[in-house]
Amino acid sequence: xxxxxxxxxxxxxxxxxIADGLAPESGTxxxxxxADYVNPETIAAFEEKFGVKVEFSIYxxxxxxxxxxxxxxxxxxxxxxxxxxxLARFVAAELLQPLNKSYLTNFGNVIEGLRDPYxxxxxxxxxxxxxxxxxxxxxxxxxxxxxxxxGDEGWSQMWNPAYAGRxxxxxxxxxxxxxxxxxxxxxxxxxxxxxxxxxxxSDLEALAEAxxxxxxxxxxxxxxxxxxxxxxxxxxxxxxxxGYLPEGxxxxxxxxxxxxxxxTANDFFCIPRESQKPVLAxxxxxxxxxxxxxxxxxxxxxYQPALEALTADSLVAAGAIPESLVSALVTPASFAAGKRxxxxxxxxxxxxxxxxxxxxxx
Amino acid sequence: MSxxxxxxxxxxxxxxxxxSSTTSRSxxxxxxxxxxxxxxxxxxxLYAVAAIAFGRIxxxxxxxxxxxxxxxxxxxxxVDVLGDILAGELRGVAVRTVFYVVVAVVCSLAIGYxxxxxxxxxxxxxxxxxxxxxxxxxxxxxxxxxxAWVNLLQRDGLVARFTSLFGVEHNWLDGSATAVTLGLVxxxxxxxxxxxxxxxxxxxxxxxxxxxxxxxxxxxAFWRVTVPLSRPGVAAGLMxxxxxxxxxxxxxxxxxxxxRTEMLGNQIDFYLNAGTQPQRGAVLxxxxxxxxxxxxxxxxxxxxxxxxxx
Amino acid sequence: xxxxxxxxxxxxxWAYIAWSLVPVAIAVLFSFNSGRSRSVWxxxxxxxxTGDPNASxxxxxxxxxxxxxxxxxxxxxxxxxxPLGTAMAVGLQRWRGRxxxxxxxxxxxxxxxxxxxxxxxxxxxxxxxxAAVPLGxxxxxxxxxxxxxxLVVVTVRARLLTxxxxxxxxxxxxxxxxxxAIRxxxxxMLRPAIVAAGVVVFATSIDDFIVSSFLSSGxxxxxxxxxxxxxxxxxxxxALNALATLLVVISFLxxxxxxxxxWVLRRRSGERVTLRDFVNEVTQADA
Numbered sequence: 024x025x026x027x028x029x030x031x032x033x034x035x036x037x038x039x040x041i042a043d044g045l046a047p048e049s050g051t052x053x054x055x056x057x058a059d060y061v062n063p064e065t066i067a068a069f070e071e072k073f074g075v076k077v078e079f080s081i082y083x084x085x086x087x088x089x090x091x092x093x094x095x096x097x098x099x100x101x102x103x104x105x106x107x108x109x110l111a112r113f114v115a116a117e118l119l120q121p122l123n124k125s126y127l128t129n130f131g132n133v134i135e136g137l138r139d140p141y142x143x144x145x146x147x148x149x150x151x152x153x154x155x156x157x158x159x160x161x162x163x164x165x166x167x168x169x170x171x172x173x174g175d176e177g178w179s180q181m182w183n184p185a186y187a188g189r190x191x192x193x194x195x196x197x198x199x200x201x202x203x204x205x206x207x208x209x210x211x212x213x214x215x216x217x218x219x220x221x222x223x224x225s226d227l228e229a230l231a232e233a234x235x236x237x238x239x240x241x242x243x244x245x246x247x248x249x250x251x252x253x254x255x256x257x258x259x260x261x262x263x264x265x266g267y268l269p270e271g272x273x274x275x276x277x278x279x280x281x282x283x284x285x286x287t288a289n290d291f292f293c294i295p296r297e298s299q300k301p302v303l304a305x306x307x308x309x310x311x312x313x314x315x316x317x318x319x320x321x322x323x324x325x326y327q328p329a330l331e332a333l334t335a336d337s338l339v340a341a342g343a344i345p346e347s348l349v350s351a352l353v354t355p356a357s358f359a360a361g362k363r364x365x366x367x368x369x370x371x372x373x374x375x376x377x378x379x380x381x382x383x384x385x
Numbered sequence: 386m387s388x389x390x391x392x393x394x395x396x397x398x399x400x401x402x403x404x405s406s407t408t409s410r411s412x413x414x415x416x417x418x419x420x421x422x423x424x425x426x427x428x429x430x431l432y433a434v435a436a437i438a439f440g441r442i443x444x445x446x447x448x449x450x451x452x453x454x455x456x457x458x459x460x461x462x463x464v465d466v467l468g469d470i471l472a473g474e475l476r477g478v479a480v481r482t483v484f485y486v487v488v489a490v491v492c493s494l495a496i497g498y499x500x501x502x503x504x505x506x507x508x509x510x511x512x513x514x515x516x517x518x519x520x521x522x523x524x525x526x527x528x529x530x531x532x533a534w535v536n537l538l539q540r541d542g543l544v545a546r547f548t549s550l551f552g553v554e555h556n557w558l559d560g561s562a563t564a565v566t567l568g569l570v571x572x573x574x575x576x577x578x579x580x581x582x583x584x585x586x587x588x589x590x591x592x593x594x595x596x597x598x599x600x601x602x603x604x605x606a607f608w609r610v611t612v613p614l615s616r617p618g619v620a621a622g623l624m625x626x627x628x629x630x631x632x633x634x635x636x637x638x639x640x641x642x643x644x645r646t647e648m649l650g651n652q653i654d655f656y657l658n659a660g661t662q663p664q665r666g667a668v669l670x671x672x673x674x675x676x677x678x679x680x681x682x683x684x685x686x687x688x689x690x691x692x693x694x695x
Numbered sequence: 696x697x698x699x700x701x702x703x704x705x706x707x708x709w710a711y712i713a714w715s716l717v718p719v720a721i722a723v724l725f726s727f728n729s730g731r732s733r734s735v736w737x738x739x740x741x742x743x744x745t746g747d748p749n750a751s752x753x754x755x756x757x758x759x760x761x762x763x764x765x766x767x768x769x770x771x772x773x774x775x776x777x778p779l780g781t782a783m784a785v786g787l788q789r790w791r792g793r794x795x796x797x798x799x800x801x802x803x804x805x806x807x808x809x810x811x812x813x814x815x816x817x818x819x820x821x822x823x824x825x826a827a828v829p830l831g832x833x834x835x836x837x838x839x840x841x842x843x844x845x846l847v848v849v850t851v852r853a854r855l856l857t858x859x860x861x862x863x864x865x866x867x868x869x870x871x872x873x874x875x876a877i878r879x880x881x882x883x884m885l886r887p888a889i890v891a892a893g894v895v896v897f898a899t900s901i902d903d904f905i906v907s908s909f910l911s912s913g914x915x916x917x918x919x920x921x922x923x924x925x926x927x928x929x930x931x932x933x934a935l936n937a938l939a940t941l942l943v944v945i946s947f948l949x950x951x952x953x954x955x956x957x958w959v960l961r962r963r964s965g966e967r968v969t970l971r972d973f974v975n976e977v978t979q980a981d982a
Contacts, residue, residue, distance in 0.1 A: 053914065058925070063749050078757065080913025081925060087659050093448060094822040096830045097913040116446060188559025191642075235560035237642035249540045250558070269541075269732060369445055376662075383644050384474045384652060413795065416786025419779050419844060420798045426841040427805055429824070430816035437819055451823050500711050503704040518712045524946040525719050526902035528923045529939040533722035535927065542734040543721065575715065603700070624807070632809030635904060639927050650811050657815055658909070670815045674808070681807045 024111040025366040027213075031141035034114050034148060040123040041301045048300040051076040052307065055088065055099035057240070059263070061311075062323035069310050075303060083240060084194055085109045092118050092295065099295060101304040103152060106290045107142035108197055110149065111366040113293070119148045120296045126305035129312035132330045136358075137289060142365065149291035150308050151329035153259060154353050156288075156361055157198050158281025160242055160256040160264070163347075165189075167253055172280040178206040181255060182230050190236040191245060191254035196379035197364050199238075201286050202255055203227050212286040212364050215371040224378030231382060238383065243267065243325065246277065258351045263325025265345060279351035287353065287361030289329050318343065327353055431674070438463060438667035449663040466668040475652065475669075482649040485562065486630045489569035490623055493577045496570070498619070501581035502611075505588070519582075522575040531639045534571060538564070538640075560643030568640040569630055577626045584618020585611075617688055624684050628677055649673060723943070726936035733933055743934040752937045757914065758922075762941060765918040768832065768907070769900035769949075772839040776896050779840070780847025781889055785881070787848065788855045805845040813842060814909035821910065831912030838906040843896040850895070854888035886960050894953035898946045 026032030054061075058081045066077050080097050082088040082104075089109050091097040093116055105113070113119050124130055127150065130138070137151040159180060161167045171180050181190065181202065192199045201212035203223035214220065230236065237245070242256035247267035254260075261279040268274065292308045294301055310316055317328040321343060327333065335352035338344050344352060353361075367375060436451035439458035443450055452458055469475040504515055522530060537544045538557040545557060558564060592614065596606040634650030649669065656666030722733075726744065730737030740746065745753040752758050787799050805813065817838045821828050828834050862884065866876040904920040911917055917925075919942045926935045 055913065067749070076756065078760070078914045080915075080917075084659060089446075090448070090659070091913075093446060094830070095826075096822070096911075099913065112446060188556045188561070231644045235643045235645045237560060238644060239642050269735070270730065369447070381474050383655060384478050384647060412786050412789035413792060413798075414786065415782045416790055416795075416798055416802075419783025419786070419848070420801060422779060423801050423805070423841065423844065426817070426837055427808075427813070428801065430813075430820040433820040433824055434812075434816045437823065449819075449823070451819075496711060499704055500708045503708045506701075507705075515708065515712070518716065522715055522719075524898055524950060525943050526904075526920050526923070526939065526946075528902075528904055528920045528927075529722065529942065530719055532923060532927055532935070532939060533718035536722060536725070536733050537718055539734055541732070571714075574711075628807055629809045632811035634811065635924060639924070653811060653815060657818065663819070666815065667819060670812055674812050677807065677809065677812075 024114060025368065026107065026140075026142040026144070027365045028141050028363055031144050033144040034110075036121055036147060037114065037117050038120050038296055040121040041305075043123065043125045045302045047073055047075075047303045047306045049073075049075055050300065051078055052101065052300050052303050053078055053080065053099045054101045054103060054307070055080050055082060055092075055097055056103040057082065059243070060104055060324055062320045064323070065311070065316055065320045068316070068319075069307060072310070073303065073306060077307070089113065089116075092116075098297060098299075100298040100300045101307060102293050102295060104290050105293060106288050106364065107140075108364055108366050110142055110293075114148065118295055119293050120298065120301065121147045122150065122294060123305065126302065127309050127312065129309050132312050132314060132317075132332060134329050134331050136355075137329050140289075141363075149293050150312070151289050151291050152311075153324070153326035154287070154289040154329050154358060155258045155326050156281050156285050156353050156357065157193070157201070157255065157257055158279055158285055158351075159253060160246055160261045160351075161253040161278050161280070162246060162249070162276055163278045164276045165252040167278075169278065169280070174282055175206055175208055177280060177282060178202050180253065181236075182206075182226075182233055184233045186253050187234050189252040190234045191242055191251050191256075192230070192236045192238055193242075193255050193257070194238050194240050196375055198257075198286070199227065199255060199382070200224075200375055200378055201364070203230075205282075205285070210284055210362065212362050213367060213371075215367075215374070217374055220374045220378045224381040227378070227382035257326070258353060259324065259326025261325070261348060261351045262321075262327075262344065263323070265325070265348070266323060274345040275347045277348060279348065281357075283357060283360045285361055286364050287358055288364050434667050434670050434674075437664060438671050440664065442664050447662065449667065462664050463668050463671075466665055466672070470672065478647055478649055478652050481562075481647070482631060485566050485569060485646075485648065486627055489566050489573065489630060490627050492566070492570045493574045493626060494619070494623065497574050497577040497581055497622075501578050501585050504578075504582050505585035516582075519575070519578055527572055528635070528639070531568065531572060531636060534568065535639055558640060560641040560645055562646055564640050565637050565646045565648075568636045569633065572633075572636055573626045573630055576629075577622045580618060580622035580625055581615070584615050584622070588614055620684060620688065624681065628680065631677060632673060719943075722936050723940045726933050726940050728933045728936075731932055733931065733936060743932060743937045747934070750932050750934050752934055752941065755934065757917075758934065758938055760914070761917050761919050761922045762938070762945075764832070764916060765901055765920075765942070766945060768835055768839060768918060769897050771836045772843060772900045773893055773897055775836070775840045776843045776847055777889060777893055780844050780892065781851050781885065783844070784848045784851035784855060785877070788852055789860070802848045803845055805841060806849065810842065810903075810905040814838070814905045817841070817906065818909045829912065830910055831916035834910040834912075835907055835916060835918075838910050839900045839903060842903070842906055843899055846896060846899070847889075847892040850892040851885060851888050854885055858884050883960075883964065887957055890953050890957045890960075894950050897949040897953075901942060901946050901949070 024032060024034055052075055054077060056079055070077055080099060082091065085105055085108060088102070088105065089112055130150065133151055138146060140146065140149070140151070143149045159172065159177070168180070171177060181192065197212065200220070200223050203226045204212065204214060204219060206226065207219065207222060209216065209219045237251065242251065242254040243260035243263040244267040245251040246254055247264040258279060258281070261277050264277050265274045268276070294304045298304055311320060312330070314330055314332045317330050318333060318341065321328055321333070327338070335354045338352065339349060433451060436453050437449045439460060440452035441450045441459060466475065470479050500519070504512065504519065507515065535558065536542055539545065540556065548555065588611065593606050593610050596610045601609065632650045634648060634654045637646055637648050637651055653666050653669045653673070656662045656669065725733050725736070727739050727741065728737055729740035729742055743751050745751055748754050783802060787795065787802060817834070821830060821834050828837065862880050863876045866880045867873065871879070902920060904924060907918045908921045908924065911921055919938055923935060923939055
């Protein structure tokens with residue numbers, strides 16, 4: 024059930040999609056999402072339009088989301104933000120329901136290349152949300168040596184002891200280990216090479232020693248607030264950071280770098296099988312697929328929506344992105360050049376987790 | 386008349402004999418509901434931890450499959466983790482945790498004892514005032530107190546701006562052991578002061594006076610009379626503080642999110658809540674409980690013995 | 696005691712108190728900041744309490760939900776723990792037979808168990824064995840009661856020790872049944888301990904983080920400390936400070952309520968009550 028760009032997969036259809044033509048439910052829609060990953064104002068507009076309330080439960084990593092969903096600890100109506108690294112396991116655990124496209128009138132707005140994604144041919148369970156790439160976010164006014172950001176060596180800046188105490192890496196084992204792999208010239212973020220992974224694990228231990236990074240997904244606010252000067256982060260973090268700068272600070276202070284072959288990804292919406300309000304969930308997805316709503320959403324979230332109409336150029340033209348941060352946008356060329364993070368088989372995943380726990384135990 | 390009283394013993398012993406002389410056995414009925422509760426929600430969960438620690442793992446989802454029958458227990462993960470603690474990747478975490486706790490407890494004692502002593506020896510309205518102020522942190526959530534300190538220590542916080550006046554440019558939240566240890570001290574000192582105060586308050590000060598009368602200097606009287614007399618209370622207080630500290634993880638999470646300062650509690654939280662390896666988490670919980678049980682048992686024995694000696 | 700060392704001790708104590716409380720006072724102060732920052736003062740405003748239409752304490756639904764969750768959880772815990780714990784204390788104190796030692800140990804075991812162990816054990820058991828209990832408020836109530844039961848038992852037992860059984864026996868000699876003796880003699884004498892224990896249980900439950908967080912099920916059962924923890928690691932405005940301040944205020948209200956109840960009860964029975972007594976009662980319960 025693991026799809027890759029080279030060999031796409033049609034996921035098994037588990038369960039029935041909901042019937043056509045149902046009216047949206049009323050009450051409270053429960054959404055499981057990352058923190059600060061959807062614009063409260065956009066949600067308020069949705070609440071008003073449908074006369075409902077939306078409440079959010081937060082997860083920090085996809086692994087936590089999977090664990091909570093499996094144990095029944097959380098019972099949301101809609102999940103936002105998962106990627107295909109966990110999709111196979113969600114489907115295997117029969118946690119998702121097939122979508123009913125008749126409710127998704129705006130589905131045609133999705134970027135052409137993602138309408139029939141390799142991880143979910145026919146888009147049975149998923150609808151793309153945002154696209155992003157992983158790179159290094161930094162402050163331009165704190166003495167970071169930007170000339171060093173070139174090719175594989177550029178990643179080495181995360182190991183630079185000059186930045187000790189002011190650095191961060193992502194609390195995402197796939198991204199952080201991939202950074203170490205890339206630095207060693209292994210340009211495969213899905214590798215099953217045990218030696219390469221073991222080396223990556225040691226390198227990360229060295230990173231921890233040299234730089235004492237904070238390990239979380241808060242780069243978007245920490246860099247903006249000035250608590251951190253350099254961080255492994257997702258491209259959208261830098262864009263979102265603009266909203267967290269202290270009043271009066273120019274967005275010029277934020278910078279982002281990534282090599283062309285960096286690992287890219289998109290995440291998506293999906294609806295749990297046990298969703299109590301599936302029609303409403305579809306309605307919210309559809310609402311966020313509308314180009315105007317999506318643009319408004321982007322202003323807060325920072326990440327680039329996976330919509331055809333909102334290309335990098337159009338976002339800059341619309342004034343949504345400051346000039347200095349154009350580097351953080353994902354263009355079709357860079358999306359094509361980047362490597363996708365796909366699901367790993369349990370054996371390979373165990374290797375990755377081993378390397379990760381060596382890093383996290385310090 | 387007593388209708389306004391909280392019906393604390395509302396559970397009237399239904400089947401208890403209404404004889405005029407009550408056997409001590411029949412009092413057990415009162416204790417039964419509570420005991421049953423603790424059995425179901427305390428003892429059994431602890432057993433469940435063992436069942437999971439010694440159970441199996443689902444290969445695809447890596448979630449735990451508990452083994453309730455001790456005869457089916459599988460100790461491979463347990464041995465694995467023990468090996469990791471003694472010589473492998475968990476060794477750093479274990480050593481570091483013990484180190485932080487020891488340092489933090491010593492510092493807490495150094496701060497808490499003088500304060501408790503002063504409080505015990507003062508009198509009158511000042512005493513009540515100080516007592517209230519010292520108890521105050523209890524009514525403030527631990528997290529809020531940490532939050533308050535983190536705010537002050539941030540790059541643009543008051544402490545950093547104050548020290549930059551003197552030219553000291555230091556990032557107080559840079560993931561250092563000092564920051565975490567001081568955080569632990571700040572968080573737990575109030576929990577130490579009260580038991581210390583309780584002990585010192587009940588101390589028989591006449592013994593100290595007697596020592597003074599016999600010619601001891603204040604310092605000698607302190608070290609040779611007060612301190613030994615307060616030892617049981619101090620030990621109790623230290624237990625009360627060290628035990629929770631060994632399982633602390635949120636202090637590190639709030640003050641420093643760096644792997645360099647990771648404590649055992651963080652590791653347990655990671656294994657259990659991040660959903661990756663619940664079985665290892667359960668094993669670590671067992672190991673932690675065992676260590677704490679040893680400490681508690683040693684304390685109880687030590688206390689009992691000193692009682693006998695007195 | 697030489698005056699000089701007494702004075703330096705006094706200074707040390709006041710310095711400690713300042714170190715202990717000033718950061719909290721500052722955090723409370725910043726909840727009234729007019730700007731977004733939690734560390735740079737930009738003027739006084741009620742923006743984060745009532746003003747801001749999206750993020751203020753009053754307007755933000757999720758903040759209100761969280762505060763309500765905390766209070767409901769604490770009250771539910773109180774309602775279960777006090778009767779259960781008092782009965783257990785009375786039973787343990789008087790029971791001399793076989794098994795009383797084991798029950799006694801069981802009663803004080805949670806006190807020396809770190810919350811992490813308890814939280815982890817409860818999480819594991821609710822997801823593996825007691826699957827009928829959903830995570831979230833039901834599980835949290837059960838967890839909080841378990842956490843606080845020993846506290847009540849210890850507090851009430853301490854009081855029982857000082858009371859002794861002579862009053863009850865006197866009542867029994869005068870013809871009262873055991874139940875009546877308990878109801879009319881023992882319970883009123885235990886009231887101060889029960890109220891003090893109740894105040895501490897309320898505050899412990901309100902401020903509890905680990906058990907609440909391990910057993911939570913997302914937004915519907917988030918309590919204030921869990922929210923604070925999540926927000927410290929996420930975007931946060933001074934509304935967070937406001938929420939934390941609200942938590943402190945609620946804890947205090949619990950304390951005041953306890954004091955008032957005690958005062959009323961003692962006034963009824965004619966005893967003289969001083970603030971000092973109440974403070975002592977509560978600190979005994981704490982320690």
